[in-house]
Amino acid sequence: MEPARKEEKRSRILAAAVRLFAGDGFYRTRIGDIAKTANVATGTVYTYFESKEKILDAIFEDSMEQFLALGKEDMAGAETALERLQRIVELHLTNLGRDRELATVFQIELRHSARFMDVYSRSRQLREYFNRVAAILEQGKEEGTVRRDLDVWFATKALFGILDEAATNWVLSDRNYRLTSDAGRIIDFALKGLSAG
Amino acid sequence: MEPARKEEKRSRILAAAVRLFAGDGFYRTRIGDIAKTANVATGTVYTYFESKEKILDAIFEDSMEQFLALGKEDMAGAETALERLQRIVELHLTNLGRDRELATVFQIELRHSARFMDVYSRSRQLREYFNRVAAILEQGKEEGTVRRDLDVWFATKALFGILDEAATNWVLSDRNYRLTSDAGRIIDFALKGLSAG
Amino acid sequence: MEPARKEEKRSRILAAAVRLFAGDGFYRTRIGDIAKTANVATGTVYTYFESKEKILDAIFEDSMEQFLALGKEDMAGAETALERLQRIVELHLTNLGRDRELATVFQIELRHSARFMDVYSRSRQLREYFNRVAAILEQGKEEGTVRRDLDVWFATKALFGILDEAATNWVLSDRNYRLTSDAGRIIDFALKGLSAG
Amino acid sequence: MEPARKEEKRSRILAAAVRLFAGDGFYRTRIGDIAKTANVATGTVYTYFESKEKILDAIFEDSMEQFLALGKEDMAGAETALERLQRIVELHLTNLGRDRELATVFQIELRHSARFMDVYSRSRQLREYFNRVAAILEQGKEEGTVRRDLDVWFATKALFGILDEAATNWVLSDRNYRLTSDAGRIIDFALKGLSAG
DNA sequence: GATGAATGAGACTTCATTCAT
DNA sequence: CATGAATGAAGTCTCATTCAT
Structure with a gap:
C-alpha cells in the first residue's frame, strides 16, 4: 500500500x-x-x-507536535513579549477550542493515572511548550515589561494552570461559548493579578 | 456492632x-x-x-467535607480579604500536602473520565469552596484591596487553576519539597501578576 | 419461646x-x-x-401433607369410584387453585433440576397420592365402572399429567379463570376419551 | 472462517x-x-x-424446529385423523426418547422459572405443535371418529399433559425402557378413556 | 497488509452461610 | 433464641491481543 x-x-x-x-x-x-x-x-x-495505550500516546504526540508547529508559524509577526504572550495564550485556546472531542481527550482522558500523567508531563513536547512560555517571560524581563522579581518557571506553570482550568471548564460546560473568549480575561489576570495596588 | x-x-x-x-x-x-x-x-x-466508584465518591466527599470544615475553623482569625486569601491558599496546599497519596487521588484519580469530572465539578462541596473564594474577592473589592474591574468568578477559577497545577506538579514531582512552600509564590503571582507596570 | x-x-x-x-x-x-x-x-x-433448598422441601412437604389430610376428610361421603375420582380431581384443582403463588411454586419452582424432580417424584407423599388414585381405579374395575383392560398405574400417571398440565396452564395464564372450572372437562376427557365410538 | x-x-x-x-x-x-x-x-x-440463557433458548428453538420439520415429513402417509394422531404421538415419544439428555433438558431444565416457562409456552413452535394436534382432532370430528362434543383445545392440552408426564417419568426413571413403548397405552387411554361404558 | 474469530486471563459483584454478640 | 455484619467462594461476562487465513 x-x-x-x-x-x-x-x-x-x-x-x-x-x-x-x-x-x-x-x-x-x-x-x-x-x-x-x-x-x-x-x-x-x-x-x-502496539496497544491501546499507544493510541492515546499517539493522540498526545501528534496533537502536541502540530500545536508546536502551529506555534512557530503563528509567532512569526509577534515581537514584544506581551504580544507573544497574547499570541501563545490565544493559540492554546484556539487549538483546544477548535475540537471539543480532542480537547476532552487532552483535558481529561490523558490524565487517567499517575503513570500516564507522569509520562505526559515529562514529554519532550510539553517541556518544549513550557520552555517557550518561559523564554517569553525572560524576554519580558529584559524588555522591562515583566517584573524582575518574578519566578519565571513558577509563573509559567501558573499560567498553564489558568489555561488548563479554563479549558477543562469549557469542556465540562453546558453553555455554548467559545473557549477563546476567555483569552482576554486570562491575559488581564495574568498581567495584573487581583490586587488594586 | x-x-x-x-x-x-x-x-x-x-x-x-x-x-x-x-x-x-x-x-x-x-x-x-x-x-x-x-x-x-x-x-x-x-x-x-455499593461499588468501586462509590468508594471514589466517598473519598472525595469525606475529604472535601473535612477540608471545608477545616476552612471554617481556620478562617477564624482572618479579617481582611488578603489575610483570608492567604489563609485559604495555605489551607488548600496544607491540606493536600499533608498526604501525598490522598493528593494523588484528588489530583489524578478523581479525574478519570468526563462523567466523573462532571460529577465532581458540580459537587456541592466544590461549589461551596468556589463560593467562599469568590466571597473573599468580593470583600476585597469592598475594602479596595482588590481591583474593581476584576471578574470575580473568573479570578476564582484562575486561582483554583494555579493551585491545582501546583498540587499536580507536587504530586508528580521527584523532588522532595513541601507543597506549602508554593504558597508565597502563588499569592505573589495572584496578587501582582506578571507585569512590571 | x-x-x-x-x-x-x-x-x-x-x-x-x-x-x-x-x-x-x-x-x-x-x-x-x-x-x-x-x-x-x-x-x-x-x-x-438448614438451607435454602430445605425451605423448598418444607414447602413441598407441608403442602402435600395438608393436601393428603384434606383428601382424607373430603373423601368421606364419596362411595363409588366415579364419585371418588370426581372428588379427588376437584380437590387437586381446588387445592392448587386456592393460592396462585403456592401453585406457581408447585408447578414450576419445585421442578428446577433433575435432582429436585427426582426427590419429589419419589416422595412418600406423592406416592401416597398416586396410590390413592390407583386404588380408586381398581375399585372402579371391581364395580365395573372402569374398564377391565385399563393399565391402572399408567392411567394414574396419565390423569396426573392432565391435571398437572391444567394447573400449569392456569399458573401461566393471563386470563382470570378459576382452576376448578377445568374439573368437568378433565373428568369428561378422562372417562370417555376422544373417540366417538 | x-x-x-x-x-x-x-x-x-x-x-x-x-x-x-x-x-x-x-x-x-x-x-x-x-x-x-x-x-x-x-x-x-x-x-x-449472548448469555447462558440464550444457549437454553437455542436448544429449545433448534430442537423444536427440527421436531416440527420431522413432523411434516412423517405425517406424509397418514390420512385419517386416528392415523395422524397415532403418528404424532409416536413422533413426540420417538423424538424425546432418542436422546435422554436432550429430553432431560426439555422435560426439566427448560422449566426453570415462571419467566422461562412463559416464554416457552408462548413460543411460535409450541403453538404450531398445539395447532397441528388440534387440527387433527377437528379432522376427526368431521370424519366422525372423534366425538362431536369434545372441547378440542382442552383435549389438545390434555393429550400434551399425558405425553409430557410420560416423558418426564421416562427421564426420571431408573428402569431402562424405551419411551416409545408408552405410545400404545397413551393412544388407548386418549381414545377410550377410563370408563367401562 | 488486512481480517475478525478465537483466546483466556481477569475482576466485579453476589449471596448462602456462619458466628460473635 | 435472635441478630445481622462478615465472610469468601464462585461465576458470568468482557475485551485486549493474537494469528491462521
Whole structure:
C-alpha cells in the first residue's frame, strides 16, 4: 500500500479513537469499536499501534507536535513579549477550542493515572511548550515589561494552570461559548493579578 | 456492632483505597486488594460501599467535607480579604500536602473520565469552596484591596487553576519539597501578576 | 419461646418464601429477602431451616401433607369410584387453585433440576397420592365402572399429567379463570376419551 | 472462517450444553465447563451466544424446529385423523426418547422459572405443535371418529399433559425402557378413556 | 497488509452461610 | 433464641491481543 493510503488509515483510527475516548472514556472504549468506527478490522488497529495505550500516546504526540508547529508559524509577526504572550495564550485556546472531542481527550482522558500523567508531563513536547512560555517571560524581563522579581518557571506553570482550568471548564460546560473568549480575561489576570495596588 | 467499630472499618477501607488508587490507579486496583489491605473480606467492602466508584465518591466527599470544615475553623482569625486569601491558599496546599497519596487521588484519580469530572465539578462541596473564594474577592473589592474591574468568578477559577497545577506538579514531582512552600509564590503571582507596570 | 410462637415464625418464613419463589424464582430469591419479608433476621431463617433448598422441601412437604389430610376428610361421603375420582380431581384443582403463588411454586419452582424432580417424584407423599388414585381405579374395575383392560398405574400417571398440565396452564395464564372450572372437562376427557365410538 | 466450520462449532457448544445441563442442571453448569466440553475457550461461547440463557433458548428453538420439520415429513402417509394422531404421538415419544439428555433438558431444565416457562409456552413452535394436534382432532370430528362434543383445545392440552408426564417419568426413571413403548397405552387411554361404558 | 474469530486471563459483584454478640 | 455484619467462594461476562487465513 502506498504510504499516503497507510497514513490515511492511521489517521482514521486516531480520529475514531478521539471520538470514542471523548465520548465513553479511555477504559470504556473498546479497540473493536475504534476499528468499527474507523472502518477497519480489529486486527488492523494493531498494524498501526502496539496497544491501546499507544493510541492515546499517539493522540498526545501528534496533537502536541502540530500545536508546536502551529506555534512557530503563528509567532512569526509577534515581537514584544506581551504580544507573544497574547499570541501563545490565544493559540492554546484556539487549538483546544477548535475540537471539543480532542480537547476532552487532552483535558481529561490523558490524565487517567499517575503513570500516564507522569509520562505526559515529562514529554519532550510539553517541556518544549513550557520552555517557550518561559523564554517569553525572560524576554519580558529584559524588555522591562515583566517584573524582575518574578519566578519565571513558577509563573509559567501558573499560567498553564489558568489555561488548563479554563479549558477543562469549557469542556465540562453546558453553555455554548467559545473557549477563546476567555483569552482576554486570562491575559488581564495574568498581567495584573487581583490586587488594586 | 457498635457504631464506632463500624465507622472504624469503613475508614480502614477508605484508607486502603486511597493508598492503592494512588499507587496503581483506580482501574488497576482490584476490590480484593482493597479488602486485603484493609484486613477485611472482599465481600465486606460491599457492606460499606455499593461499588468501586462509590468508594471514589466517598473519598472525595469525606475529604472535601473535612477540608471545608477545616476552612471554617481556620478562617477564624482572618479579617481582611488578603489575610483570608492567604489563609485559604495555605489551607488548600496544607491540606493536600499533608498526604501525598490522598493528593494523588484528588489530583489524578478523581479525574478519570468526563462523567466523573462532571460529577465532581458540580459537587456541592466544590461549589461551596468556589463560593467562599469568590466571597473573599468580593470583600476585597469592598475594602479596595482588590481591583474593581476584576471578574470575580473568573479570578476564582484562575486561582483554583494555579493551585491545582501546583498540587499536580507536587504530586508528580521527584523532588522532595513541601507543597506549602508554593504558597508565597502563588499569592505573589495572584496578587501582582506578571507585569512590571 | 413457646412452641406456638416458634411455629408461627416458621410459617411466616415459609409464607414469605412461597411469595418470593413464585415471584422471582428459587434461584433469584435471596435468603435475606425471605427474612426481610418474614420480618426476622437473616440468621433466624437458619434456626428453622438448614438451607435454602430445605425451605423448598418444607414447602413441598407441608403442602402435600395438608393436601393428603384434606383428601382424607373430603373423601368421606364419596362411595363409588366415579364419585371418588370426581372428588379427588376437584380437590387437586381446588387445592392448587386456592393460592396462585403456592401453585406457581408447585408447578414450576419445585421442578428446577433433575435432582429436585427426582426427590419429589419419589416422595412418600406423592406416592401416597398416586396410590390413592390407583386404588380408586381398581375399585372402579371391581364395580365395573372402569374398564377391565385399563393399565391402572399408567392411567394414574396419565390423569396426573392432565391435571398437572391444567394447573400449569392456569399458573401461566393471563386470563382470570378459576382452576376448578377445568374439573368437568378433565373428568369428561378422562372417562370417555376422544373417540366417538 | 467458512460457514460450515462456524456452524459446526456452534453445534458443538450446544451439544456440550445439553450434556451438562442434563447432568448438573442449568444453574450448576458453568459456561467454562460448556466451553471445555466443547473444546473451545470460554470467551468463544460468547461469540455464538449472548448469555447462558440464550444457549437454553437455542436448544429449545433448534430442537423444536427440527421436531416440527420431522413432523411434516412423517405425517406424509397418514390420512385419517386416528392415523395422524397415532403418528404424532409416536413422533413426540420417538423424538424425546432418542436422546435422554436432550429430553432431560426439555422435560426439566427448560422449566426453570415462571419467566422461562412463559416464554416457552408462548413460543411460535409450541403453538404450531398445539395447532397441528388440534387440527387433527377437528379432522376427526368431521370424519366422525372423534366425538362431536369434545372441547378440542382442552383435549389438545390434555393429550400434551399425558405425553409430557410420560416423558418426564421416562427421564426420571431408573428402569431402562424405551419411551416409545408408552405410545400404545397413551393412544388407548386418549381414545377410550377410563370408563367401562 | 488486512481480517475478525478465537483466546483466556481477569475482576466485579453476589449471596448462602456462619458466628460473635 | 435472635441478630445481622462478615465472610469468601464462585461465576458470568468482557475485551485486549493474537494469528491462521
